[in-house]
Structures are given as structure tokens and as C-alpha cells.
Amino acid sequence: MINYQENNKVDVIGYVDGEIVSSHRVHGEEFLTFTLRVPRLSETFDLINTTISNRLLTDEIAEGAKVWIRGQYRSYNNYDDKGNKLILTLFVQEIELAPETEKPHSEIVLDGFICKEPVYRKTPFGREIADILLAVNRAYNKSDYIPCIAWGRNARFCEKLSVGQNIRIMGRIQSREYQKKISETESITKTAYEVSISRIETAEEED
Numbered sequence: 001m002i003n004y005q006e007n008n009k010v011d012v013i014g015y016v017d018g019e020i021v022s023s024h025r026v027h028g029e030e031f032l033t034f035t036l037r038v039p040r041l042s043e044t045f046d047l048i049n050t051t052i053s054n055r056l057l058t059d060e061i062a063e064g065a066k067v068w069i070r071g072q073y074r075s076y077n078n079y080d081d082k083g084n085k086l087i088l089t090l091f092v093q094e095i096e097l098a099p100e101t102e103k104p105h106s107e108i109v110l111d112g113f114i115c116k117e118p119v120y121r122k123t124p125f126g127r128e129i130a131d132i133l134l135a136v137n138r139a140y141n142k143s144d145y146i147p148c149i150a151w152g153r154n155a156r157f158c159e160k161l162s163v164g165q166n167i168r169i170m171g172r173i174q175s176r177e178y179q180k181k182i183s184e185t186e187s188i189t190k191t192a193y194e195v196s197i198s199r200i201e202t203a204e205e206e207d
Helices: 152-159
Strands: 008-026 029-039 045-053 066-080 083-097 105-114 119-122 128-138 142-151 166-181 187-202
Touching (some): 008 045, 045 187, 083 142, 105 142, 128 152, 152 187
Parallel strands (some): 045 166
Antiparallel strands (some): 008 066, 008 105, 029 045, 105 128, 105 166, 119 128, 166 187
8 A cells, every 4th residue: 555655755955945835725724825835955056846734833833934844746737828837846744943053965766667768868968867757646546647867877777767667766856047048149048947866776675
């Protein structure tokens, strides 16, 4: 039997970046959103879209606060006149102010099923990359669809995986800017949200 708390786990420390704003209500419960900024060792940072119940907020959790969050990385479809867009968000289950002695970090564990053929490629500089889309089951017959990216030997491993295969990954949530070409002369900067894989194994290996 699937443990829906164990197959999607996020543990992250970062800073509330900007205002916490109202998002939506479900059965009378209000949910809010904010951006979590998580510094990397490389002196850059990741920006994580975050969703939290109003019931978990305290006065101390506000813009600029350093917070420790445990939760799940979830997805939903946002429909508008431009079509369907997959939105990713960190769903907060526990939150507290992080001690000053604790360094920012981002850790995620996912156990799910490959739902698209992995895409393996090399950058112009010869770096190996593989993209996979992981379906992670949730209660009430729901699933979250999480884009993941692997590098080097992990990318080569992903190339051999097939649709429907059960895998377990460990890594971090990352945001990444890229240039999208909209014409022969124009391009725009967009942000991709995904899980950067540090370790990957098949269910068979784990068993």
C-alpha cells in the first residue's frame, strides 16, 4: 500500500521573498502563496512557489523571515486563453522559523512512475542531460506531475528507463532561467521549475 506521506517529501530552509498573498479557498479554508528564496552554495539561489494554509501562519512568518518547511511538491493545471500550463508549488504541511545556526537547504524525495519517454541530450559543451516527467500518486486518486532533470551518469541511466517504470529519486527543487525563441530575431527569458536529481534508483534496486 502506498504511503502518500513518504512518496513525496520536501525539507527546505529558505527566506520568504516578498509578500504573502491570498490564493484560493477550499471548504472554507483559505490558502495563500509566496515565493521561497533558497540560496545555493554557488551564491545563486532558487525561487520556489509555495502554498500555505492560513491556519499555519503566525505573525512571525512574514516577508524576509527565514523559515523551515516540510511538505510536498505538487502540481496542478492552470487553464487560460493561451492553453494549459502545469504549475508547480511547494505545499506546506509544517512550518516554523529556522534557527540562525541552520543553513539554507533544499531536499526532496519522490517515488513515482515515468509518464513520458525520457529525453537525453548533450549541451554544446558536451554536458549530458536527461529530462523525465514523474507521476507521483496522491490520495483520492490524484497524481502530481513533476519535471525532473539529471546530469552526467544519472542522465545516461535515465536514457535507459521506460514509460511506466517505478523509480525513486533524491535531489533538490530548482528554478532555472532560459531563453525561449519567439521569432527569428526575438527571444524572451522564462523560468523553468524542476527537480534536480542527485540520486536515482529503480524500485527493483531498492527491493
